[in-house]
Amino acid sequence: MTAARAPRFVRLVTAVYLAYLAAPIALLFVGSFGNLWLNTLLPSGFTFRWYAEVATDPSFRRAFVSSLTVAALVVVLCVVVGLPLAYAVFRARRPAVRAVARVLYQLPVALPALVLAFGFIRAFSSDALPWLGSVWLLVAGHLVLGLPYFLQAVVADMQRLNLRVLEAAAESLGANGAQRFFQIVLPSLRHSILAGLIVVAALSIGEFQFSNLVAGFLNRTYPVVQLQAFYGATGFACAATVVLLALALAASFAGAASTGGAIRPAQVH
Amino acid sequence: MLLVAPAGALFALFFAVPLAVLAVDALGEGGTAFARVFALPTFWPSLGGSLVLTLVAATLSTAVGLAVAVHLASMSERRRTLLSFVIALPLTFSGLIVAYGFILGWGRAGFFTQIVAALGADAAVIGKALFTPTGLAFASSYYLIPRVVMALLPVLVNFDRAQLVAAESLGATRAQAFRQVLLPQIAAPVAGAACLVAAVVFGAYGTALALVGTQLRILPLQLYSLVSETGSDFPAAAALALLITAACSAMMTAGEWFGSRHERHLAN
Amino acid sequence: MDAAPAVAVALAGATYVYPGSSAGVRDIDLEIASGEMLVCIGPSGCGKTTLLRLIAGFVKPQAGSIRLGGRDVTGADARSRECGIVFQSYALFPHMTVRDNVGYALRVRGVAGGERAKRAGRMLELVGLSAYADRLPAALSGGQQQRVALARALVFEPRALLLDEPLSALDAATRVAMRDEIRRIQRERAIATLLITHDQDEALSLADRIAVMREGRLVQVDTPQAIYDAPASGFIAGFVGRANVLDATVAGADAVDTPVGRLVTRVHGREAGAKVAVLIRPERVEPVGDRETGDNLLAVAIERDRFFGATRALDARIGASRLAIETSSRAPVRRVRIARDAIQFLDPVPPSKEAT
Numbered sequence: 001m002t003a004a005r006a007p008r009f010v011r012l013v014t015a016v017y018l019a020y021l022a023a024p025i026a027l028l029f030v031g032s033f034g035n036l037w038l039n040t041l042l043p044s045g046f047t048f049r050w051y052a053e054v055a056t057d058p059s060f061r062r063a064f065v066s067s068l069t070v071a072a073l074v075v076v077l078c079v080v081v082g083l084p085l086a087y088a089v090f091r092a093r094r095p096a097v098r099a100v101a102r103v104l105y106q107l108p109v110a111l112p113a114l115v116l117a118f119g120f121i122r123a124f125s126s127d128a129l130p131w132l133g134s135v136w137l138l139v140a141g142h143l144v145l146g147l148p149y150f151l152q153a154v155v156a157d158m159q160r161l162n163l164r165v166l167e168a169a170a171e172s173l174g175a176n177g178a179q180r181f182f183q184i185v186l187p188s189l190r191h192s193i194l195a196g197l198i199v200v201a202a203l204s205i206g207e208f209q210f211s212n213l214v215a216g217f218l219n220r221t222y223p224v225v226q227l228q229a230f231y232g233a234t235g236f237a238c239a240a241t242v243v244l245l246a247l248a249l250a251a252s253f254a255g256a257a258s259t260g261g262a263i264r265p266a267q268v269h
Numbered sequence: 270m271l272l273v274a275p276a277g278a279l280f281a282l283f284f285a286v287p288l289a290v291l292a293v294d295a296l297g298e299g300g301t302a303f304a305r306v307f308a309l310p311t312f313w314p315s316l317g318g319s320l321v322l323t324l325v326a327a328t329l330s331t332a333v334g335l336a337v338a339v340h341l342a343s344m345s346e347r348r349r350t351l352l353s354f355v356i357a358l359p360l361t362f363s364g365l366i367v368a369y370g371f372i373l374g375w376g377r378a379g380f381f382t383q384i385v386a387a388l389g390a391d392a393a394v395i396g397k398a399l400f401t402p403t404g405l406a407f408a409s410s411y412y413l414i415p416r417v418v419m420a421l422l423p424v425l426v427n428f429d430r431a432q433l434v435a436a437e438s439l440g441a442t443r444a445q446a447f448r449q450v451l452l453p454q455i456a457a458p459v460a461g462a463a464c465l466v467a468a469v470v471f472g473a474y475g476t477a478l479a480l481v482g483t484q485l486r487i488l489p490l491q492l493y494s495l496v497s498e499t500g501s502d503f504p505a506a507a508a509l510a511l512l513i514t515a516a517c518s519a520m521m522t523a524g525e526w527f528g529s530r531h532e533r534h535l536a537n
Numbered sequence: 538m539d540a541a542p543a544v545a546v547a548l549a550g551a552t553y554v555y556p557g558s559s560a561g562v563r564d565i566d567l568e569i570a571s572g573e574m575l576v577c578i579g580p581s582g583c584g585k586t587t588l589l590r591l592i593a594g595f596v597k598p599q600a601g602s603i604r605l606g607g608r609d610v611t612g613a614d615a616r617s618r619e620c621g622i623v624f625q626s627y628a629l630f631p632h633m634t635v636r637d638n639v640g641y642a643l644r645v646r647g648v649a650g651g652e653r654a655k656r657a658g659r660m661l662e663l664v665g666l667s668a669y670a671d672r673l674p675a676a677l678s679g680g681q682q683q684r685v686a687l688a689r690a691l692v693f694e695p696r697a698l699l700l701d702e703p704l705s706a707l708d709a710a711t712r713v714a715m716r717d718e719i720r721r722i723q724r725e726r727a728i729a730t731l732l733i734t735h736d737q738d739e740a741l742s743l744a745d746r747i748a749v750m751r752e753g754r755l756v757q758v759d760t761p762q763a764i765y766d767a768p769a770s771g772f773i774a775g776f777v778g779r780a781n782v783l784d785a786t787v788a789g790a791d792a793v794d795t796p797v798g799r800l801v802t803r804v805h806g807r808e809a810g811a812k813v814a815v816l817i818r819p820e821r822v823e824p825v826g827d828r829e830t831g832d833n834l835l836a837v838a839i840e841r842d843r844f845f846g847a848t849r850a851l852d853a854r855i856g857a858s859r860l861a862i863e864t865s866s867r868a869p870v871r872r873v874r875i876a877r878d879a880i881q882f883l884d885p886v887p888p889s890k891e892a893t
Contacts, residue, residue, distance in 0.1 A: 170641070
């Protein structure tokens with residue numbers, strides 16, 4: 001065991017990295033409760049007023065609702081569109097389908113959100129497709145950017161569970177197509193479906209680069225509005241950011257809780 | 270076929286069509302739009318800025334991510350699960366959270382800037398550093414390092430650590446064992462992870478916009494300015510968008526190639 | 538007697554070749570009687586799992602027919618065939634308890650919850666897992682999962698039981714115990730059973746009849762003893778049990794010339810000079826003392842001697858050729874005798890078959 005321990009400098013890097021990881025989060029929390037923070041090491045005074053201000057600000061309220069609406073729509077559509085696709089990719093024998101899926105997995109990185117947003121602006125401000133400013137356009141963009149993550153999570157789980165054999169077993173026991181889908185496929189995938197949807201929702205809620213260009217004035221999402229706060233008081237900006245941070249953290253905890261049952265030692269070893 | 274129809278429609282309408290429109294914009298005038306991009310006074314400085322940002326961010330996050338992944342792989346499974354959860358947190362953070370957190374820490378009046386200044390460093394220099402491509406690389410690594418760790422952790426966990434013990438039993442020092450036994454075997458996935466984060470950071474503008482505004486010279490911010498300003502040259506913007514996409518896709522493809530090389534290595 | 542017809546499973550000329558490849562099964566004629574345990578054995582890739590999938594209905598034959606319980610099911614889908622299947626990976630539903638797994642076939646048949654639990658409980662009793670009914674499959678050992686899979690496949694009284702390498706994922710000790718368990722349950726339920734394996738011990742100890750498969754075809758179907766004692770080819774002899782297969786020439790009415798020397802045996806009317814192959818099982822090569830006299834005595838030099846406790850496996854050299862010997866004797870071996878009736882003629886194998 002001792003021989004397998006990591007070298008000392010590697011452990012040092014991890015320690016420094018964890019501090020680097022924690023510092024911005026800690027400072028945001030501290031700043032959001034600080035009454036005044038201007039050219040001092042730490043803020044002075046303790047207050048909840050920044051949160052109250054964010055909560056009563058009409059544009060932040062609207063943006064918050066808008067973000068949650070978009071995320072909810074994205075999640076629903078993700079199941080409708082993504083689950084059949086995941087199943088098709090999993091069952092595909094032709095290498096072409098698998099190749100398309102691999103390209104899809106890389107899409108959110110290979111195609112920057114900025115470029116997609118610009119494409120949306122050019123394509124959907126035309127007379128043929130005059131949709132710019134619609135909330136559905138935001139939903140569509142978030143779906144294109146988030147679906148690959150959902151797909152990857154669910155297809156990997158299908159492979160891990162050997163879903164094909166489970167279905168064959170159910171079929172041999174007399175289950176018809178609908179029974180197989182609702183009694184075997186869906187329940188056995190529930191962990192990865194939930195975890196995938198949580199990631200998609202979290203990405204949608206935090207998404208800035210696409211929404212900033214495509215959102216109409218009335219359906220601006222939370223991060224788009226939040227950027228304006230950076231030019232105001234530190235405490236207000238911190239509180240506005242902490243709201244977003246809290247949503248992301250909640251998503252991470254929910255995700256961990258949902259996969260906790262699915263990750264078994266056999267998978268990790 | 271029925272199963273892929275909804276996804277096919279989605280990607281046709283909201284991926285293929287927008288990209289096709291950009292391609293028509295950019296290529297419509299016989300490629301002169303590209304010439305106009307190269308002639309923009311800010312293009313070459315922005316390309317330089319993007320290259321510095323990408324190179325520094327990819328190098329820094331790959332080096333740190335590799336070290337952290339090596340450390341995690343050597344832990345008990347329980348501690349590893351817990352720490353990887355913590356390390357994965359920034360993956361769902363918006364770039365804005367990162368930006369403001371770094372302003373609080375390393376900005377002109379930031380927490381760490383003031384501490385370093387109290388220790389005798391020039392506060393003005395430190396406070397400005399965050400707003401350069403290198404400083405942006407330092408902030409961007411916040412969400413790049415987790416990607417590196419998550420990409421390398423499975424590789425390192427599956428690496429048979431008995432090889433390191435064997436190397437030490439044959440007389441290698443621990444550092445030699447890492448360098449001569451471990452590193453050559455994980456070189457391909459490490460290169461793959463570096464390509465992945467390079468592609469991510471090359472195409473991103475959110476953190477940069479929140480940190481500095483559009484003054485910073487990197488290509489995505491230049492594209493953002495062209496897109497958001499009224500009356501700009503849309504064909505030139507489309508050409509720039511295609512150039513950025515091509516660069517990101519190329520880095521991503523290179524990363525995939527390294528990844529598949531590792532898989533082939535395992536299969537043999 | 539009950540109403541079940543004597544032949545539970547019947548394949549006639551059944552053929553299935555995977556699209557775009559030459560792998561599959563060709564022209565299979567096979568019958569499994571009610572209550573019979575038929576074990577299909579063959580090297581990996583010989584098509585034995587395809588045979589199971591054909592009977593189960595996961596693939597449909599491109600030619601020939603399949604009958605289950607007297608009913609033609611050639612075109613029927615897997616659902617309606619009512620075969621109980623135990624998969625190599627068990628394929629237990631990970632989100633259901635052991636009881637729900639076992640009761641699943643009853644659930645899709647609309648059997649009410651109470652009755653379902655009762656019948657699942659009886660099956661669990663049969664496989665000795667009543668105490669585990671409320672656990673999830675992941676909490677069971679491999680052998681226990683195997684029993685659940687068996688109970689699940691039997692609960693709806695299927696027309697046939699199909700087991701696809703059911704023991705291959707178990708450790709050696711569990712495997713032997715499960716082998717007896719499967720045999721006991723299969724006997725008790727008196728169900729026509731096809732078991733796929735590549736393990737000859739499993740085949741010999743479990744089967745009422747063994748079907749040996751090679752390159753998509755059945756090459757011999759017979760009782761374990763007949764397969765062992767009178768294999769139809771050198772391939773079968775080598776695949777079921779250890780074997781010395783020697784090229785030989787008929788040297789008259791009662792002898793053959795082999796690489797280890799002239800051996801006296803009955804040649805059953807074969808013409809002198811005919812090229813034949815003969816099989817000598819290692820345990821029929823009998824070590825003898827120096828003073829022994831008679832036919833077929835050979836002096837041997839022992840090259841390798843492996844001790845297995847109850848037996849020893851020896852590699853002996855005679856001139857330029859080798860002979861495998863199995864004996865329980867602990868004494869040094871310098872001479873052996875091959876009894877006349879230990880030498881069996883194998884039908885010569887066409888060279889084209891041997892090439893691949």
